[in-house]
């Protein structure tokens with residue numbers, strides 16, 4: 001059986017044709033001179049599991065744009081989110097630090113009050129987060145100082161300016177995020193494409209497509225393509241229908257990513273642009289008795305896509321099985337661009353030799369009473385520590401679905417991995433400085449409420 005963790009890329013003929021249509025040539029890459037200061041396009045497909053994408057072996061055709069890019073890319077088969085939900089994962093992506101060190105996460109003592117105004121829910125008085133502190137050095141601020149034009153367009157409410165993730169961008173667009181589905185890809189592109197059409201080189205553009213985040217409300221024509229039968233009006237979708245709607249949302253975001261790539265090609269910037277497409281976390285659909293994300297760090301949540309289409313001339317295309325995390329993007333990008341890394345960057349250019357691979361999930365008891373989680377990896381072994389004692393040990397090579405907890409069978413391995421985890425966490429610098437403070441505005445609160453973060 002092919003492991004989901006190590007599943008090899010499947011390149012359909014359509015994907016290859018798509019790559020040609022995008023206006024580049026793999027063969028040409030070998031003969032071309034290296035681009036000195038490439039543009040950087042960084043995309044997060046929010047909530048998108050790697051195993052629901054064609055380039056990671058999924059059976060349904062959800063991602064023709066990404067599959068075409070993957071054919072001209074470095075495709076990391078072991079990419080991991082460092083957190084289990086949007087805010088901490090994006091903060092790691094932008095700062096190169098672990099959640100413990102950048103501090104952007106759920107925090108009962110956090111400076112941002114999200115829910116004290118919600119009536120009849122006194123426990124939600126502790127629904128607070130700590131945003132990303134404005135004193136943090138971000139990839140955008142470093143690239144801005146290095147002469148890059150920087151812009152970001154956000155789809156999801158946790159990327160609204162109040163949470164600090166726009167720190168360092170010269171232009172950060174979060175207008176109109178208040179609807180039940182964040183801001184859909186078409187609205188995001190309506191802001192991103194005009195900027196991309198006129199920006200001068202070099203540029204750094206970040207896009208967050210939020211469409212694959214629940215609730216899954218794809219356009220009717222796309223829903224029909226993935227549903228075997230329509231969802232009756234007023235009826236909740238079955239588990240199978242929910243997956244079909246999720247896949248349709250992935251396809252919707254992928255279509256709009258295609259518009260961005262085509263604009264790059266039309267401006268003759270495709271070959272001079274480094275395109276990185278990843279996700280901040282995946283989604284659980286009943287596996288392990290869980291739905292959604294932001295809780296236990298199972299692979300359905302941690303294993304994210306990571307497709308890196310380098311500028312023409314860089315070479316090194318193909319699959320890579322050494323692990324990469326969003327925390328590593330700062331190091332990866334700055335090393336290639338020849339820009340010094342800021343102090344305190346914890347990520348590393350893969351392979352991450354000598355560093356444990358970890359993910360952290362801080363929760364709020366008012367929302368999830370089953371405790372904080374940490375995951376640490378050692379090759380194919382994964383140890384999940386839980387603050388309420390529900391820890392687990394898995395052999396991902398033999399058991400990619402994490403169905404057999406080997407904690408009792410191999411207590412020495414679990415103890416050793418827990419020691420390594422505690423040592424690494426103890427050595428991590430703690431976040432300095434407060435995130436943005438006060439109460440979030442009514443529109444942000446309504447957006448969070450509509451997404452189910454607040455009752």
Ligand SMILES: [Zn+2]
Nearest residue numbers: 046047086280
């Ligand atoms: Zn997210």
